[in-house]
Amino acid sequence: MSKRVQLDGRPIVITGGGTGIGAATALACGRAGMPVVLAGRRIEPLNDVCSQLEQGVAVQLDVTSPDHATELLDAAEQAFGPPWAVLANAGRGLDRTAHVTTTKELQEIFDVNFFATHLLLSEAATRMLERESGGHLLASASCVSKFAPPYHGAYAASKAAQDLFCQAMRLELAPAGVHVSTVHPITTVTEFFDVSAEVSGRSGTRSGIDHTPRFLQQSPERVAAAIVKCLRRPRPEVWTSGLVRLCAAMRMLRPALMDRSMKKMLENDRLRDG
Numbered sequence: 354m355s356k357r358v359q360l361d362g363r364p365i366v367i368t369g370g371g372t373g374i375g376a377a378t379a380l381a382c383g384r385a386g387m388p389v390v391l392a393g394r395r396i397e398p399l400n401d402v403c404s405q406l407e408q409g410v411a412v413q414l415d416v417t418s419p420d421h422a423t424e425l426l427d428a429a430e431q432a433f434g435p436p437w438a439v440l441a442n443a444g445r446g447l448d449r450t451a452h453v454t455t456t457k458e459l460q461e462i463f464d465v466n467f468f469a470t471h472l473l474l475s476e477a478a479t480r481m482l483e484r485e486s487g488g489h490l491l492a493s494a495s496c497v498s499k500f501a502p503p504y505h506g507a508y509a510a511s512k513a514a515q516d517l518f519c520q521a522m523r524l525e526l527a528p529a530g531v532h533v534s535t536v537h538p539i540t541t542v543t544e545f546f547d548v549s550a551e552v553s554g555r556s557g558t559r560s561g562i563d564h565t566p567r568f569l570q571q572s573p574e575r576v577a578a579a580i581v582k583c584l585r586r587p588r589p590e591v592w593t594s595g596l597v598r599l600c601a602a603m604r605m606l607r608p609a610l611m612d613r614s615m616k617k618m619l620e621n622d623r624l625r626d627g
């Protein structure tokens with residue numbers, strides 16, 4: 354078992370911090386005594402979360418900007434000193450069949466979900482290595498980094514790339530005392546799915562969360578609690594559903610069985626939709 358880390362006074366940086374998992378994690382980290390630096394495109398929700406923190410700073414930025422990592426980490430260091438933890442949480446979805454997904458759409462989703470994670474965690478790792486301070490890097494990789502549901506191939510592909518990138522970093526940085534963890538939440542009740550439907554031109558239709566059974570849904574607070582637990586006792590992967598983790602493992606062992614389950618879910622959705 355890994356050694357317990359005292360979080361009090363250790364700063365954390367969180368992208369996508371104004372809503373959903375990012376906001377819930379910020380509040381949970383704040384309760385654990387961590388100074389929090391939140392980043393996102395909209396300043397209003399960031400300020401709202403910061404108002405609930407004893408030590409919180411909001412940074413408005415777009416993670417697709419090539420300078421966002423330097424800007425964000427500089428702001429964090431100026432506010433609270435070098436961050437001990439960084440959570441790359443910003444992400445976007447796309448509801449589209451794989452064969453009609455355009456190259457432009459793939460580039461856009463990879464820019465947010467993968468390349469922004471690469472920039473932020475790489476810059477943070479470089480600074481931690483220079484200071485020889487250790488630290489903890491995390492990425493919200495999603496459970497679908499392990500399997501691809503229908504209509505979400507682009508999203509799953511970007512999350513799989515994120516997951517594999519972090520696997521390599523975990524091994525490479527471990528000797529320097531830098532932990533790297535991936536977070537694999539199941540369907541989380543946030544605005545993510547409404548935004549994904551809007552980006553996909555499907556506003557007004559049933560969102561991805563409407564197609565998900567209740568027992569496969571969870572709250573952002575549940576994910577946040579699991580992340581704080583991982584910060585206290587670092588581990589490679591954070592899962593919030595043992596059932597879905599088992600399904601991910603079964604996907605590797607019995608892909609045909611997983612495909613049949615996915616097809617059945619699709620058939621049930623079509624029946625409900627008429």
